[in-house]
Amino acid sequence: MKPKRKRLALVVVGLVILGGAAALVLNAFQENIVFFVSPSDLTAQASGRAQALRLGGLVEQGSVVRGPGTEVHFKVTDLKRDVAVSYDGILPDLFREGQGVVAEGKLQPDGSFLATTVLAKHDEKYMPPEVAAALKKSGHWQDEEQKRYGETAAGVPAGGRAP
Amino acid sequence: MITEIGQFALVLALLVALVQASVPLYGARHGNAPLMALARPAAQAQFALVLIAFLALMYAFATSDFSVFVVAENSHSTMPLIYKLAGVWGNHEGSMVLWVLILTLFGAGVASFGGNLPPALQARVLAVQAMIGAGFLAFILLTSDPLARVLPPPADGRGLNPLLQDPGLASHPPMLYLGYVGFSMAFSFAVAALIEGRVDAAWARWVRPWTLAAWCALTLGIAMGSWWAYYTLGWGGFWFWDPVENASFMPWLAGTALLHSAIVVEKRDALKSWTILLAILTFSLSLVGTFLVRSGVLTSVHAFATDPRRGVFILLLLAVAIGGSLALYAVRAPALQPGGLFAPLSREAALLLNNLLLASAAATVLIGTLYPLFLDAVGGPKISVGAPYFNLTFGPLMTPLLVVVVVGPFLAWKRADLAGALQRLWAAAVAALAGALVTLYLHSGGPLLAVLGMGLAAWLVVGAGTELAERLRLLRAPWPEVWQRARRLPRASYGMTLAHAGLGITLAGIIAMTSWKVEHIQIMRPGETVDLAGYSVRLERVEPARGPNYEGQRAVFTVTRGSRFVATLFPAKRNFPVAGQDTTETAIHTLGIADIYAVLGDGDGKGGWTVRLYYNPLAPFIWFGGVIMVLGGLVSLSDRRYRIGAPARRPLPAGPAGLANAPGD
DSSP, X not given: OOHHHHHHHHHHHHHHHHHHHHHHHHXXXXXXXXXXXXXXXXXXXXXXXXXXXXXXXXXXXXXXXXXXXXXXXXXXXXXXXXXXXXXXXOOOTTOOTTSEEEEEEEEOTTSOXXXXXXXXXXXXXXXXXXXXXXXXXXXXXXXXXXXXXXXXXXXXXXXXXXX | OHHHHHXXXXXXXXXXXXXXXXXXXXXXXXXXXXXXXXXXXXXXXXXXXXXXXXXXXXXXHHTTOTTBHHHHHHOOXXXXXXXHHHGGGSSHXXXXXXXXXXXXXXXXXXXXXXXXXXXXXXXXXHHHHHHHHHHXXXXXXHHXXXXXXXXXXXXXXXXXXXXXXXXHHHXXXXXXXXXXXXXXXXXXXXXXXXXXXXXXXXXXXXXXHHHHHHHHHXXXXXXXXXXXXXXXXXXXXXXXXXXXXXXXXXXXXXXXXXXXXXXXXXXHSOSHHHHHHHHHHHHHHHHHHHHHHHSSTTTOHHHHHHSHHHHHHHHHHHIIIIIHHHHHHHHHGGGSOOOOOOOSSSHHXXXXXXXXXXXXXXXXXXXXXXXXXXXXXXXXXXXXXXXXXXXXXXXXXXXXXXXXXXXXXXXXXXXXOHHHHHHHXXXXXXXXXXXXXXXXXXXXXXXXXXXXXXXXXXXXXXXXXXXXXXXXXXXXXXXHHHHHHHHHSOHHHHHHHHHHHHHHXXXXXXXXXXXXXXXXXXXXOTTOEEXXXXXXXXXXXXXXXXXXXXXXXXXXXXXXETTEEEEEEOOEEEEETTTTEEEEEOEEEEOSSEEEEEEEEEEOSSSOEEXXXXXXXXXXXXXXXXXXXXXXXXXXXXXXXXXXXXXOSSOOOSSOSOGGGOSOO
């Protein structure tokens, strides 16, 4: 082969691979993006959607019920609306009532949410960004922020605010 | 006082870096030897100054000096000393100092041991290195001062995240940074070569050991991170396609490609322009990775905006480093001498295919990682891109690569004979088929893709071995000749065999664990027994357990097989009152070819406990293969041609030829 044709062959192979990669990405994006919703979004939507969703909010105080077996039932709220969530498995260490949580799963026909994964916030200083966004949307962010701030200030006297 | 000395040293280091970034460059342009020579003491001084700052920070952590803001935020007086020290890089500010420390260490290495480099190239490399250093030092001093004071100091610190109080994770960031920053050497050499307008085999011989060393560190860092996730997070997984993981995986993919394309430059003087581009891209991905993880942008795009100064500075730094180097590439790359030609079927072409596949894979990971951030930043819907996306895009791109990995080394340079290569691979093909069939038999009804994957793993391992056997003429030549050949074979060949076989071992582990793990989640009462893949796991009791800065419960499990005692497992739950956080301590008993993995959950208040038990077949292979890959890299690094260094243009000075040559003898 002449050098020009060799080069052409290599370019064609390169384009085929890149094209294949682009097709894979587009295909995967179509089916595997998980949208984030707040409890208010969820109750407003028609139930029975087959797509996986991420539901974010706070675990409602006093709503956690354990059993039977390893099942756990709780409510996720954005302080405006709440959604009943059921989950089978071990909850993450950081899962607590009144704290932020993200549940990934599907909406059931009865309007409840069946979670396949439950994520709690990563550490004490942060709230999952989706949860913060959900609270902001429902207009309850301010009080939550202040509460959180109050807690940290009480726990550890930060600089400048020490007694 | 020591804190202030550290602070002052950082400022001085910035000034030295600025001088080192400009004067030697000017000297190299005008052929002024004294100005070029300035780069060497400057690089050493820069290292010494950053070291002082780092030690000052470490001292503040060791003595729990809570008047230093970073210490107060990330340490606590009751923490064990080792984690106080590890706390230095357990936060944004300190980790940036560590980053610059490693950067200047490498710079000092080039200055001290790079005597056989052409002086102009050395001056330019050090100048580019200093530009990176200056950017980072300015970032540290202007936006993330590690040694800032708080007055009055708090009574005690807020503590390090208990999840991070683990030997695996404590040493994980330094390893990753060694990798990231190691790629800065390839970057500096690439930019220096662009300025000089020349790339040759000697250049590649200098770049390759640095890239290889960086690759080894990064591979080890990623393996350690994944191992940590496996044994601490308690979900039984080892890789979650989490953005933080992807941030380190993208430079690894690009770095692996760079490693292979640099071989072509070195041996055949071809693919020069592409290699330069890869060097720039690899380091760019390292920079993006560093900032993605440390800036908080992954936790939230809004976290990025809460400290706009930091965000803007990061964007500016990325734009200058990536945009500047790519612009220089666009202007100068066409001027590079085109190198040797090769046929579409040759070792060069196989390595190019490897590069294209790895680069495409890195691109799909990049898109999957950044797309949600991008959508969020422009006010679009909040989405997450999880494992299914990556499995669907990454898997299909990697499969052809894994097939080619075995064939490539059998192809000759310039023009190769594919039929001949495949003929010599019959052993590997038979092994792959046998591997697949045996897997199918052992796990009849298992997913077909997983069975094919096990065949592919066998293909990789046996193919790597076949290549070595071919080279040694094993079983064909008389033993003395084989021995002779084995002794004369360059270490780089052994390195390649090890690395490719390691890849196969890791693949086998990943596939077996994801496809055939056995999982039980249930409530157990003390005295109860569960059957787990032929093993009996009995919960003996749950008892209180207490440590220096935590309290909690631990369970006692006895594992038996038939009447034979296998192991006792102690999974635990810990509560760290200072951090206000709970952690789960998994218990793992490894059988070599499988792991038994136990996690203790919450009590149900009626005497039962939620437990999670896993049987993970071949799980240890995942990290064992990674270690083999690193070993392969290290063996290759000790190859003779790197010990000697680039062909000398002037008499070789006495003493070791290069820092990167340290491993080996």
